[in-house]
Amino acid sequence: MNKPLISVIIPCYNMGQYIDEAVNSILQQTFQDFEIIIVNDGSTDKETNKILNNYNKPEIKVITTENRGRISARNTGIENSKGKYIFPLDADDKTDLTYLEKAINIIENNSDIGIVYSQAEFFGARQGVWNLPPYSFPQILVLNCIFNSALFRKSDWQQVGGYNLNMKYGKEDRDFWLSIIESGLKPYRIEEILFYYRVVDKTTDEGMTDFQKIYSYLMLFYNHKKLYLKNLPYVFKNLVLEVIRKKLSNR
Numbered sequence: 469m470n471k472p473l474i475s476v477i478i479p480c481y482n483m484g485q486y487i488d489e490a491v492n493s494i495l496q497q498t499f500q501d502f503e504i505i506i507v508n509d510g511s512t513d514k515e516t517n518k519i520l521n522n523y524n525k526p527e528i529k530v531i532t533t534e535n536r537g538r539i540s541a542r543n544t545g546i547e548n549s550k551g552k553y554i555f556p557l558d559a560d561d562k563t564d565l566t567y568l569e570k571a572i573n574i575i576e577n578n579s580d581i582g583i584v585y586s587q588a589e590f591f592g593a594r595q596g597v598w599n600l601p602p603y604s605f606p607q608i609l610v611l612n613c614i615f616n617s618a619l620f621r622k623s624d625w626q627q628v629g630g631y632n633l634n635m636k637y638g639k640e641d642r643d644f645w646l647s648i649i650e651s652g653l654k655p656y657r658i659e660e661i662l663f664y665y666r667v668v669d670k671t672t673d674e675g676m677t678d679f680q681k682i683y684s685y686l687m688l689f690y691n692h693k694k695l696y697l698k699n700l701p702y703v704f705k706n707l708v709l710e711v712i713r714k715k716l717s718n719r
Contacts, residue, residue, distance in 0.1 A: 472527075474502040474568060475551030475622070479541035481509040483559035484516030486666065491525060493562035493664075499569035504528045505545045506559075510535025539640050543630045546622065555619050560592075563617065564662040571619040574656055582653025583645060585618035586662035594667035603655045606699040609688075610706040612642040614655055617663050624648050634687050637680035646692050 476494050480487055487506070494504055504527055508520045512535075523530050533544060538558075546554055553575065555568065564586075571584040588598040600613045607613070628647035635643045645655065676684070685707070689696045696703055 471550045471552070472501055472503040473551055474499075474553045474555055474572065474619070475546070475549030476502055476504045476555045476557055477542055477545035477549065478504065478506045478557050478559050479509055479538050479545065480506055480511065480516065480520065480559040481535065481538070481541070482511045482513040482516050484511070484513060484519040486560040487516075487519060487523075490557055490559050490562050491528065493565065494557065494568075495525065495527075496565050497563075497568045498566050499572055502527065502555075502568065503550060505549055506530045507541040507545045508532040509538065509541040537636065539631045539633055539635060543633075546625055546630065549622065552622060553619055554622050554625060555617065557617050560666040560668065561617060562664045562666075564660075564664075567662040568619070570658055570660070570662065574658070575619055575621070578656070580652075580654055581656045582624050582648045582651070583614060583618050583620050583655040584658065585614050585655065586658040586660055588615055588663040588665055589661045590667050591664050592666040592668060597661065598665060602657055605649070606695075606702050607706075608642065608646070608649075609692075609696060609699055609703050612639070612645075614641065614645050614657075615663065615665065616641040618645075618655075620648060624651065624653065627651060632687075632691055634691070635684060637684050638676055639684040639688060643688055643691055646688070646695060650692065650695060 478490060491504060506520065508530060510533060511517050520530050531544060531548060542556055567586060575581055575584045590596055590598055603613050628651060631640050631644050
């Protein structure tokens with residue numbers, strides 16, 4: 469059996485009610501050379517476990533682990549993947565049916581590109597376009613502009629050591645993208661809405677405490693010292709401005 473070109477990695481913790489929508493958005497892709505690996509990250513919800521224990525759709529493998537968190541679940545899925553390229557997808561999100569085809573055409577034909585993503589839209593408890601700025605450096609050091617569902621090479625994931633487990637409170641996506649950027653590769657944004665981010669209640673960042681936010685920024689700095697030290701005036705100025713902006717908006 470030939471190896472799939474793309475491995476779609478879906479961590480799932482108590483998200484059984486959404487998993488079919490995420491999986492079906494992949495199964496119906498215009499590009500069909502893929503496998504899907506669902507990592508059941510120690511779900512405690514009976515319905516989620518029932519669904520995943522009996523999941524028998526084509527090209528899908530379910531791995532069950534103890535609960536170790538989303539970062540570890542993603543790494544576990546990638547470790548067990550066969551594809552040349554990796555596409556992470558959270559269990560409650562979904563994609564446009566042309567996302568994989570458009571992304572693979574770009575990364576296969578451009579060796580200097582290491583991350584391919586698109587524009588995005590909210591659905592669920594919040595509607596509308598997700599107005600992320602286009603990628604620019606050093607702006608990404610302060611403000612992330614690339615969501616987690618982007619296509620990248622498995623070999624680059626291996627080279628940078630995977631998703632960093634010390635990003636335990638969040639911002640693990642930005643940390644990983646910075647590692648790929650540090651290796652000399654560039655991100656590329658497809659100027660179409662091809663990704664749909666479900667808003668259930670609060671996003672991870674909005675739900676973080678001040679301590680967790682500070683910890684996450686310190687870990688970003690620790691993991692990418694050269695990048696942050698080289699751009700320290702920019703980082704300091706814009707982090708302070710961001711704090712002021714948020715404080716004023718909360719009045």
